[in-house]
Amino acid sequence: MSNHPIVKMEQVSFKYEKEWVVKDVNLVIRQGQFLGLVGPNGSGKSTLIKLMLGLAKPDRGSITLYDRPIKSFSNWQEIGFVSQKANSFNSGFPATVLEVVKAGLVSRIGTFKFFNKTHKDKALKALRTVEMEDYAHSNIGELSGGQQQRVFIARALVSDPSLLILDEPTVGVDAKHVTEFYDLLGRLNKEQGITLLMVTHDIGTITEHATHVLCMNKTVHFHGNTEEYKEFNDEDLNRLYGHSVQQLTHNHDHDEVNPS
Amino acid sequence: MIESFFQYEFLQNAAITGILIGIVAPLLGVFIVVRRLSLIADALSHITLTGIAASLLLEKKVTGINDWNPVYMGMVFSVGGAILIERLRKLYKHYEELAIPIILSGGIGLGVILISLADGFNTDLFSYLFGSVTAVDRTSMWTVLIITIMVIAIVILFYKELFVLSFDEEQASISGVNGRWIHLLFIVMVALVIAASMQVVGILLVSALMTLPVASALRLARSFKQTIGLSIAFGETSVLIGLFSSYHLSVPPGGTIVMVAVIILVMTILFKKVRTQQWIKGEV
Numbered sequence: 094m095s096n097h098p099i100v101k102m103e104q105v106s107f108k109y110e111k112e113w114v115v116k117d118v119n120l121v122i123r124q125g126q127f128l129g130l131v132g133p134n135g136s137g138k139s140t141l142i143k144l145m146l147g148l149a150k151p152d153r154g155s156i157t158l159y160d161r162p163i164k165s166f167s168n169w170q171e172i173g174f175v176s177q178k179a180n181s182f183n184s185g186f187p188a189t190v191l192e193v194v195k196a197g198l199v200s201r202i203g204t205f206k207f208f209n210k211t212h213k214d215k216a217l218k219a220l221r222t223v224e225m226e227d228y229a230h231s232n233i234g235e236l237s238g239g240q241q242q243r244v245f246i247a248r249a250l251v252s253d254p255s256l257l258i259l260d261e262p263t264v265g266v267d268a269k270h271v272t273e274f275y276d277l278l279g280r281l282n283k284e285q286g287i288t289l290l291m292v293t294h295d296i297g298t299i300t301e302h303a304t305h306v307l308c309m310n311k312t313v314h315f316h317g318n319t320e321e322y323k324e325f326n327d328e329d330l331n332r333l334y335g336h337s338v339q340q341l342t343h344n345h346d347h348d349e350v351n352p353s
Numbered sequence: 354m355i356e357s358f359f360q361y362e363f364l365q366n367a368a369i370t371g372i373l374i375g376i377v378a379p380l381l382g383v384f385i386v387v388r389r390l391s392l393i394a395d396a397l398s399h400i401t402l403t404g405i406a407a408s409l410l411l412e413k414k415v416t417g418i419n420d421w422n423p424v425y426m427g428m429v430f431s432v433g434g435a436i437l438i439e440r441l442r443k444l445y446k447h448y449e450e451l452a453i454p455i456i457l458s459g460g461i462g463l464g465v466i467l468i469s470l471a472d473g474f475n476t477d478l479f480s481y482l483f484g485s486v487t488a489v490d491r492t493s494m495w496t497v498l499i500i501t502i503m504v505i506a507i508v509i510l511f512y513k514e515l516f517v518l519s520f521d522e523e524q525a526s527i528s529g530v531n532g533r534w535i536h537l538l539f540i541v542m543v544a545l546v547i548a549a550s551m552q553v554v555g556i557l558l559v560s561a562l563m564t565l566p567v568a569s570a571l572r573l574a575r576s577f578k579q580t581i582g583l584s585i586a587f588g589e590t591s592v593l594i595g596l597f598s599s600y601h602l603s604v605p606p607g608g609t610i611v612m613v614a615v616i617i618l619v620m621t622i623l624f625k626k627v628r629t630q631q632w633i634k635g636e637v
């Protein structure tokens with residue numbers, strides 16, 4: 094199964110109110126990869142993720158997930174998603190960490206069936222993976238941003254996905270925890286063989302951890318492994334990022350800076 | 354009230370109906386509050402009034418309609434209003450809350466016209482506005498019982514879907530939860546519970562029974578299940594003490610039930626304050 098393409102996008106385009114946000118994107122994500130998706134603000138990164146998750150429909154092109162056209166794909170428990178919104182959820186919501194993580198099993202359990210002990214154990218196991226087991230019965234709103242982020246990763250992991258998609262997960266997480274966070278992702282990728290797709294601003298850090306990089310600004314500018322990407326010199330980056338280049342090259346030099 | 358309870362059928366009807374809505378109103382209220390839809394209950398209760406008025410008017414003007422229970426027409430209007438709100442929310446994607454004042458004021462506007470045409474500003478109407486211990490008959494008690502069983506069954510069956518939709522709609526959609534369908538089912542249940550609760554608490558105060566117990570529970574609960582449990586406990590306490598004092602003070606139960614709910618709310622707020630202060634002192 095290794096190297097098997099699990100996400101395939103062909104000539105995918107999407108427009109938002111007459112303007113193309115994603116244009117003619119071709120992309121293959123293979124099993125076992127850790128793909129960093131980078132690009133300036135408004136480059137269509139999040140939209141690309143939404144298209145991949147079926148939350149938006151492409152105006153042109155085709156998307157295939159696990160060899161099935163996205164329209165007929167129903168095996169959603171294979172895909173775990175940690176949204177950008179995970180940072181801005183209703184923090185007054187009256188739920189425990191365990192309840193939030195168990196909610197990640199909804200697609201696996203199916204309609205008209207109830208949560209049981211097995212699901213609780215699965216949730217606790219996912220919390221152990223992200224080292225948050227001790228907080229299982231805490232209220233979700235009482236945790237720090239970094240801890241909440243881990244809980245949302247546990248929620249994405251609880252259905253044993255083979256692909257984990259993360260949209261800017263390090264925004265709002267302090268530098269020390271960002272390192273721990275990447276260590277966790279590395280373990281998931283290497284030890285558990287989970288394919289990762291991570292959207293980020295932070296080019297410097299992602300290139301130290303990802304196996305592959307995809308640069309986009311509405312269209313794909315670079316897609317290849319990290320080694321090839323590192324040979325890209327600043328002039329290429331300049332061309333690629335247009336106006337946002339200063340901010341991005343700055344980050345390239347100083348990994349710990351985290352724009353938000 | 355205890356001896357009278359066995360003596361008078363109307364008291365049994367009111368008490369049993371009260372106990373039932375004391376469960377379902379706060380139960381649905383939890384989902385309404387966490388989804389920040391508290392005002393929807395208000396809009397739906399006002400459109401229920403329009404239905405009551407329409408029923409009173411028909412009863413007056415059309416011969417052959419005598420013993421219609423206005424509650425049923427209220428339910429029809431409430432459910433219709435719920436579906437309209439959903440449509441309007443989709444139409445005004447960026448101003449979803451606009452649907453609420455549109456339906457609320459539209460309902461009251463039409464309601465006032467219908468009530469006047471029916472010469473209906475009388476005691477009957479008063480009991481629909483603020484509730485009544487005497488207005489509940491056997492049939493509507495059974496109707497409320499059926500609605501209660503249905504609502505509890507649906508909430509249990511769709512608990513995980515309702516939870517995930519309330520917490521994170523995007524996640525729900527990725528989980529394959531059919532949000533639109535479940536949301537519609539939910540809002541229709543809300544509409545039915547509002548119409549069912551109206552006879553005891555009254556139209557103007559029915560939304561309070563859905564939100565105040567939840568507001569109190571939110572001060573104390575840690576988990577979602579606890580929030581539901583406490584909300585029902587607070588709702589039930591409010592209804593029982595409220596009905597009892599309403600009977601003894603001869604005032605509409607809507608007023609007493611809501612005042613008990615307010616007292617519980619104030620108590621939980623104070624309790625939480627004291628406990629937090631104790632916790633701070635203990636820590637330092």
